[in-house]
Amino acid sequence: MDTGRLVVDAPPDPPTPAPVNPLARLMPVAMLAAMGGMTAMYLTSTDSPRNPMFLFFPAMMLVSSIGTLAYGAGGPGRTAELNDQRAAYLRYLDTLDEVLAAAAEEQIRVLHHDHPEPAALWTLAGGERMWERADDHPDFCVVRIGVGEQPAATTVVAPELGADDEADPVTAGALRRLVRHRSVVAGVPVGVPLRSTAVVTVSGDPEAVRSAVRALVCQLAVLHDPRQVTVGVASPATHWDWLKWLPHRCDTPSARHHVVVVDGARPPEPAEDVTCIVLQPDDRTEVTVHLDGQVKAVSCDQLSPADAVACARRLARYRPGAGARRPGGPDWLSLMGIDDPEQIDVGMRWLRRSAPDLLRVPIGVAPDGAVVELDIKESAAAGLGPHGLCVGATGSGKSEFLRTLVLGMITAHPPELLNLVLVDFKGGATFLGKKSQYQRLYFFCARRHLHPYLGRPGRERSGRRPTTRGLPGPCRQTGVAGRQSL
Known part of the structure; x- marks a missing residue:
């Protein structure tokens, strides 16, 4: 997220009226005198019949006098020049507003990424973002409490405006509206700096207050390492039993910061590197947050007990330094020693x-960073054996492991030594899209049209062996190539 200052040019000064010749100011007076004389002469003349058309001359002189006065008061061309100045400056402000709007959208995107929605926190467990905020992170112990207004990342520096009677009200008003509107960004996460806050007081409806604190605690637990931040509770109620699943409940004296949730109990004595989150239920429906006595304008997040339990239990399996994927770990390309996948020389x-x-390929890394390889050769050939079992719950990564294994095998072995027969009894999604222009991949599943020569999986369960017609030659042959077919 880019931050900086945007200096706005001052609006142009209104054009100064040009000095008017005094004789020009006397001209309307002379015309009015002449008009009066002609009117009097027309009314007092008795020598000839009066023609009403002669009255047009005084009327035309009156209109001409009024126009002369109006034009002389405004100055020649002053109105047109003022309109041109206004149009140019308003177009300039529109351009700045577009730039500031794009910066605000980027700020909203970055802040929502850095401080995710409470309901999505469980998806970060076990991923690269889990416990990403070390003590040197700029957002260490900055925890989202809700959404509200935040100062804009790009500061708008307004020029000094003159007195109201000297400035153009149109351009000056547009400038003030731009500065006021773009100085803050609405609808972005609002964080609480726990390191500099001793007491966070959350008051309001009891259930809403507990829901807001659950969201805050889950934010803290998902993004901070248990070795650096701990979470405790002081409450006689059972609302906080789910905290037992968090690795942060362990007593770590060397932690950089400690957070204590106080619900219906006496808060502990103030101490350094300790933040107390005190719940004060009352009859108000609106939740109010105070940071060391100062009101924080925010619309608090809400997290249900079921979502909090799910998030905590997702974290329960992980311990610092074991099982958590850290940013910057090796990917499949680096494990296989491939720099550019577009430039692979398979030969x-x-x-x-x-x-x-x-038949030996890398499948991942150990907690200490060592590469883990799977060798499916026979034990007589110093391998692990050709048979294995992969067990895991739905979503645990079985399919990803099998894809990694298959992709590594076809990348490391020529088709003369390796052919693959992929059997999927759950619809074929595991190996969907796994096609190779080199290896022969034979795939069938129980729910789709099967290869006519392979038969159905039911024959295997009943003890009947399918015919080998249609399988590649190395699969039917004896020797190394046949034994190395999967």
């Missing part, structure tokens, strides 16, 4: 395979 990669490397 050279296949020629480099020695006997110990056959």
